[in-house]
Amino acid sequence: MPKLYRLHRAALYAAVFGTTVAVVSTASAEEIIIGAATAQTGGLAPYDQPALAGLRMALDELNAKGGLAGKYTVKLIIKDTRSDTAQTATVAQELIDAGAKIMITPCDADPSISAGQLTQPLGIPTLTLCGSAPVLTAAVGDVMFGTYPADNVQATAVADFAVAEGKKKVFLLTSPDSTYTANLPEYFGKVFEKKGGAVVGRGTFTMGQPDFSAEITNIKSLADQPDLIMTAAYEPDFPAFIQQLRGAGVTIPVYGADAIGTPTIKGLGKLVDGVVYTAAGYAEPGSKLEAFNAAFAKYAGHAPESTYEVNGYEIGLILDQAVKTAGSDDPKAIRDAIAGLKDFDGITGKITYAGTDRMPLRPVALMRYEGGEGKHIQTMIPDAADVPAP
Amino acid sequence: MLSVEALKIRYGEVEAVRRVDLAVDSGEIIALVGANGAGKSSTLGAIAGLVPAVSGKVVFDGVDITGLAPEAIARKGVSLVPEGRRIFAGLTVADNLRLGGAMHLPATEARAREEEMLELFPILRRYHRVKGGNLSGGEQQMLAIARALMGKPRMVLLDEPSLGLAPQLIDTVFDLIAELRRNGLTILLVEQNVALALEIADRAIVLANGEVVLSGTAKELATSDLVRQAYLGA
């Protein structure tokens, strides 16, 4: 997941201070503390909260069966980062002091890196809830794991699909304001060019910018008209861009990635018809994901908003498997076990860390908005050889 | 008509007015004279509601108006022509006049009143559509007085009308003040030019260091030794 807003905005929030919630605290000889330094307030909250809800559900279920690997009861300590990078480091330190052996970090690269810098020297395995920048794990070191399909993996999936559809010429719209918005379209461009497509133009925007008219006029006046616009813009930029693009009479299809798979974008209705985006999975009838969605609705009292919930749930499963493999609650052993996971059966499909840069290889669901609904196109695991380097 | 009792004004630590008592009867011109900083303008400001009084009382027509907002006092019929004229430089002469009458008269009456003012001040008719800021000092003074008269006030407070004007213009302004008085207007005049003030006033009050040091008819004061030595340079 992308970086949300600029940090100084996050500072405006500061509404709720760190809260601590112990999910289950049955008496147990062996207890393992998982620290969650996540955003309960601020711009990242809409992404962290669903993911965290999924994780809590998994841990509750596991604890009911005795805990991770059936013997380590999980004590989950949650502290609010207020969507602030510095605050994330502060609460991560508090969680380490409280004895956390596993760390969960927000859906964004910057705060995850700041927490990772504390956990790396201690060897505490650290998992971002849905941070998807592939540079994230290398920036920290061997304790840092991504869990969501990485930006370059998502981009490859979308590019594969665009090429298969017969698209030839793409315009890339990026913003240098975040890793996600800057790099994802460029990953797309690399794959697209390698497979015979051409990048006919590039444009940039500032996050939070209201006016895309100049960029749109530039697109309209390209001598070589693109048949596709690729962007990683999300809220509130994506709605503004597409509103003004269509308002200027441009009908070229626009593709994006996971960050536009939200109720807000879906709420735009006809405006986003034909927009392709990605998700961590799709609940086909009879699928494990469909069962999960039903179980989650029962657990939380509302249906999942997105696939961030299931991704959070899968983190719980991954941790359970890793502790099983490690056979202990030693952080280093758990880390090694996660790094060695291969074809692990998750809810959305097979998840593999072995042989990767700790950004998992896992299925990407391609979705398309039609008539105010997200329609599933296909689910695929891109060929590792096609995925561009971070 | 107007009485001021034991008025005291302070700006922070500085006591601008220690104690001023005065009374103005209907149809009179009272001159408030004294050196710079004697507390004359502060006294007018307090009467008009612009300056808060620490203590004391201002009564107009038997009604205590102490501490009322300037707009409320204005609507009771007391109109201040402030020091330095303070006409609206960005507004035309017409608009300046219009604002003067807006709250006091219905629209038709206001137009008639404006016509009267233009009769009284022909120069303003000439510059009717000109911005106030483009008028000369004397013309601006005329405008300021006309603006204050637009609302048909029962009493006018004139603060230093001669300030910064050429001598012949000063005469024009004072002739005008005399004429207003003949028409029955009650006037409280603050003036640094003591000789001029005593010429036109019925009675006068001398302020020094925020206190009344002398009061009497204009004639009495003009012949008093104190006034002659301190203010008339004789």
Added chain:
Amino acid sequence: MIAQQIINAVSLGGVYALLALGLAIVFSIVGLINFAHGELMTLSGYALLAALVFGLPFPAAVLVAVSCGALAAVAMERVAFRPMRGASVTSLLLTSFAVSSLLKVVFQNGISARPQAVAMPSWMTGAFSFGDFTIGVGPSISIVVSALALIALELFLRRTVTGTAMRAAAEDFNVVRLMGIPASRIIATAFLLSGLLAGLAAMLWVAQRASVDPLMGFTPVLKAFIAAVVGGLGSLPGAVAGGFLLGIIEVLLQATLPAAVAPYRDAIVLSGVIAVLLVRPQGLIPAVRVQRS
């Protein structure tokens, strides 16, 4: 293409002009730079959303939303700024920051941190064509609405007593009171007008972004502030000139800067602002004002 970029520039400049005017009107009367002006926009945006959700037809919803902005501005003055009347410019500024932050948190906790989609009627995403030249309905509406609002405001300020009194109050508030014109009426009208302008600007803004979120007022109020300063703080013609200038510069830079330099656009715009202020410290069209005692 040049013609289209000019239309883009005028359209954006018009919105900035409306916002800058809203700030300038209040500043000219009470010396307050109201940073909560952006939250008036946000509020109007949510009001539009609510009205549409309740099933009001689009024009009625817009009317409701703009009125909400205006009433909220008056209420804001009553509750937050009236007790501070006569306070220093910095105290007033801090008060407005406090109001702004408070409203943001209220929107975030009371509604949602996440942007809410506002489905604009489909005709707004259409475009007119003249030969090979197309103008979007969105920018056209934006230009027309801004122009009408500016004309209406000008007529109000020139032709009505209250409008004239407001121009006078911008010069010398106390003397206006000496004319018997109540201070509260002038101040309330200033906030009402600024709220109306914020509401209108919010409609144009939301029409461009198709969503409302708790922070949507932040960027526009910043731009409006820049425009108002460039134009001459407290000067109404200055605010309009500053708004258009800012819009034009932004669009032209975005259109012409090479991709490598494009991220520096805002920095270049602000450098330009500083340059203008070095040459004309009081802004393009300085405000006429006497020293208030």
